[in-house]
Amino acid sequence: GAVVSQHPSRVICKSGTSVKIECRSLDFQATTMFWYRQFPKQSLMLMATSNEGSKATYEQGVEKDKFLINHASLTLSTLTVTSAHPEDSSFYICSARSFHEQYFGPGTRLTVT
């Protein structure tokens, strides 16, 4: 089946710095990718929809200036958490759609100290 990779799998950063997370579809082209966030003991919440070659669409309540999304190519989307704060610590999962299937990356655990 299709594979989606994420890098890094874990990252620790200091408060105020920015962190970039990469999401790649390894064996298919994804015109649309999605970014989810998961807090401890909670379900996945959609943050934004990333469209190749255009601006991302953010869900209500998600700060677009804080969570910068770039869909540079049909196989790569990046999420940059800018000026990270401890409350941004979370598990971030990307996903890519291919035909009728939606595939998920393994996730990135972000810890902001």
Add this chain to the structure above:
Amino acid sequence: SQELEQSPQSLIVQEGKNLTINCTSSKTLYGLYWYKQKYGEGLIFLMMLQKGGEEKSHEKITAKLDEKKQQSSLHITASQPSHAGIYLCGADWDTPLVFGKGTRLSVIA
């Protein structure tokens, strides 16, 4: 608003027992996905149901979608410790998937 309700929120069962997790949609589904997750890890795809009345099985896990395509159940037979984790249903109303809140399953010896 589109909602997907999962029940129960958590479940503790004795090893060898059967269990059922339910997922109810507020509107007709195009598709219903079941995933398993160990917290802090990625999602493991279990099954996807599209047709009303459809039923799929994999090993000891069976998922069904009702005729109206608004409710799905996930049934585990003879549970084992390896079944422990968080089970998420995901609704395909339109891209992307919207998830229920999850059911945390613990299997005790």
